[in-house]
Every structure is written in C-alpha cells, then in structure tokens.
Amino acid sequence: MSYIGIDIGTSGCKAVVFDNDGIELASSYREYTVLRPFENWAELNSEDVLSKCFEVIKEVNSKVSVPVVAMGISSQGEAFTPVGENGKIIGNAMVSSDSRAVDLIPEFSNTFGEEKLYSITGHTSHPLFTLFKLIWVKQNQPKIWEDARYFLCFEDLLHLKLGIQPHISWPMAGRTMLFDVIKHEWSDDILSVIGLDKSRLANPVPSGQIVGKIEESKARELGFQNEVAVVSGGHDQTVAALGAGIVNPGSCMYATGTVECFCPILSKPTFSEQLRKNNLCCYDYTVDGSYTTVAYSLTGGNILKWVRNELGYEEKQKAETLDGNAYTFLLEKMPDDPTKLLVLPYFSATGTPYFDTKAKGAIIGLQHSTTKGEITKALLEGVALEMKLNLQLMEESGMCIDSFVAxxxxxxxxxxxxxxxxxxxxxxxxxxxxEAGCYGAALLAQSAVSDVPVKGLIRSFSQSDKVFQPDPVKAKEYEKKFESYKNLYPALKQFWSVNK
Structure with missing residues (x-):
C-alpha cells in the first residue's frame, strides 16, 4: 500500500507518494501566481490552486503501481476562500502576506480585549490572520459575505472539492484566530462579535483523523484505482516538523526557505505575558495532545535571493556557463570567520517578535574594503541573529530547545x-x-488507516543524519555580536517612523 501527502503552499502545490516504509515513490509539483492587484493585497485564484492540486495528484497516480489507500493534506495557514451554494468559488483567497486589514485591528482588539483574544486563540493580532481578513470582507465586499455558504481554508476546500464534508485540522483552525485552542472548538465569543455562524466554517478535528472517502467519480478522474481515505493534516509548518521527525519535547524544526521558521513540539499549552508581548503564539501540533509555537523571519531565505538578483550578475553568468547554481557560487565567496558587519534583516515586514509592518533593513559597517562575500554572509548572519532573538525569548518563557532539525x-x-x-x-x-511537508501529511494518512500511532511510523534517520556542532570560538564571537544586534531595532525604528 502507499500514501499521498499533498502540500498546498503559497506559490505552488506538491504531491508525493510514499510506501509503507516512508520511501518516496513519485512526486509532482505545479506553480501558481500570487495576485497583487492593489497595494497590500496578495491573493490566489482558488480555482487555479485546486486545478493544480488535481494535476499533481493525477500525475503521481500515473507513476505508481502500488495502490494508494489514503491521502493527508498540509496547507499554508490563514488563507481562506469564500464558497457559495453548490460549492461554487465566489472570490479569491487572501494569503498570509495580504495586509489590507491592518487598519481594522485596533478597533476590534481594543473592543474585544487583546489579552482575552490571546487567552482563547493563543495568538496576537496581525493582519495575516483569517479573523481580520473576514472583517474586511464583511465591510468591503458585503455581497460575497452574504452569498458565501462557507469560508474555507485550503485543507477543507480540497475536502469539499473531493466530495467530502469539509473538515479542518486543529492546527489549521488555530491559525484563523477564530478557534479556541484549549476547548478545541470555534469560539462563540469571537464569532458572535463578527456575526459569523459556525455552520459557515469547516468541522474542526484533530490531525490524523479520517474525514471521508474521495467521491467515486472524482477518484477515477484523479487516477485512483480503489477507495481512498482522506485524513486531516495540518498547518504546513507543523506537518513539515512532523515529517522531519519532531516528536519529542526538546527538539525543534528550523525551516530554511522563503520564510525561516522555528516549530518545536511542546508537551502542553504554553501561555505567558512575555510570549504574548513578543507575539509568540501557542496552538495545536500534529501529534495528539501536543502543542507548538512558531517563530519566524518573513525575510528569511529571500534575503539570499535579493543578493543573487541585485549583486549576483557574475554568479548568474557563471551558473549559465557551467550549468551550475548561482546561490552556490555566492555562498562560496563567504569568509570563514564571522563578519564585522551588522545587519537588520527586515527586507520585508518583520515576523516575530515585533510584528512591525513598516520596518526596514540595514547593513551597518560597510567600507571600501567590504567584499560581496562579506555582505552575503552578513545578511545570512542577520537572519540567524533574528532567529536567535526568538530562541532567547522562547527559552526565557520556559521552552527547552536542545537541538534543531533543519x-x-x-x-x-x-x-x-x-x-x-x-x-x-x-x-x-x-x-x-x-519533502518533509508531504512526508508528514502521508505519515498522518498512514497512521489513520493502519491504526498505528504516528510516532511509531517515522523511519530512523540516524544513519543519514548530518550533524553540525557549533564552533566554540565562533559561537563566542556571535554572542558578542548578538548583544549589539539586540540594540539595533530600537535604535533604527525611529528612522522609518519619520520616513514613511
């Protein structure tokens, strides 16, 4: 038997089939475009996203002979789609980076109570969350608000289009800021304030639960040869962390991609005033009974893309000539020792801990002798120091992080x-x-149909692990740099407040 994990991201979707031993059998990927019709808007055409999801599922099915018996779904958080009667999509999905609702936050938060909101949802107010985007729709697109039978995230939207009553995993529901992460139900207090009935949302269930079978004609259309169970998955970061083997407290995923993100496993809900003030959330993890937080830099790995695009002409030319990778050539020029530059890595809005949508980046210490390699390394140091700041706040709040899985x-x-x-x-x-995200989703699917706890299915990685231990001398230098780094944001914040 085999299992499909599908990962529905912001820029594309991927499906991967794994066998009983977690070995990849086939994969397929499709990109789609984030639409930005106006300033602060970021949308996906949900019809296009679903079409690409069906394409990747059909393609992997054509590549495998082992029967697929179950499918799990990993999905980007927060984005939702309005769906009318008869399942017709009636609007685009606002993705996380859509910030059009930013001006609606103060009134709602002050009226409802920021501390009360945090105590229910485990999150602090930000325009990325579904709650504030829905308020914007109600105020600015009243016809869509009235005509929508459902407001669905991509996990539950895919359920609907597969002929299944829509369900949403607890980790995904937690990212909406409409969900009580302790009671595990939609919050009546929040829904009543915005005038939304819970019947217009998907049914919340824990990760790893069978929510239905793919409708027979749809299954044949997608290339399935037998009955296929659909299993609740989760928010992409939590599913990827599971796929990376994060199943015991003390370990934490360090995702390096467009966004850099920490995702640890916590044995119990962790709320504190310090976490709230630093915008560090708490919501369900993909292992039953566990919780997580996410700490992240929105600039993340994109900072290296900026170097390639703006400073990497030589490396791009070399890559074309030698059929190589421009990023590799850029990274080869980094000096071995820590740089003497200090970078504030806010080339986009900050993530945690500041949630500052107006922040700007800075490179401090440039001289005529500064090389491109130093700049490249300093930028990556800046992102890593930002993540170290988040780590310090997490540890000061009682979270124990022994090691990271990258x-x-x-x-x-x-x-x-x-x-x-x-x-x-x-x-x-x-x-x-x-493909940690797809593997985590497939693990949840396998666990559900085999009735084996997901922890017992994760294959052993020890023989193939690469382990990077900190260099004591360099770590000490970075500790000194970190003390300077912590003062950089407060010192420069005044700059962008007067240069809007």
Missing part, C-alpha cells in the same frame, strides 16, 4: 547550516527528508 533548500549548503549552528550555539541536524 529542513528546506538552505540545508543543501553546509556553510550556511554551520553558520546557523554557530550563531544559535546549538546542534543542528540535517536529515535525509527532501
């Missing part, structure tokens, strides 16, 4: 991964999991 494209470069270990002064493990 995932994402950035793990392919040893120098970059070693830099993370040195800055964090923690062990960083790289595992041989190319």
């Amino acid at each position: 995932t994402g494209g950035g793990t392919k470069n040893n120098a970059w991964t070693q830099l993370k270990a040195d800055v964090l002064n923690k062990k960083v493990i790289v595992r041989n999991v190319n």
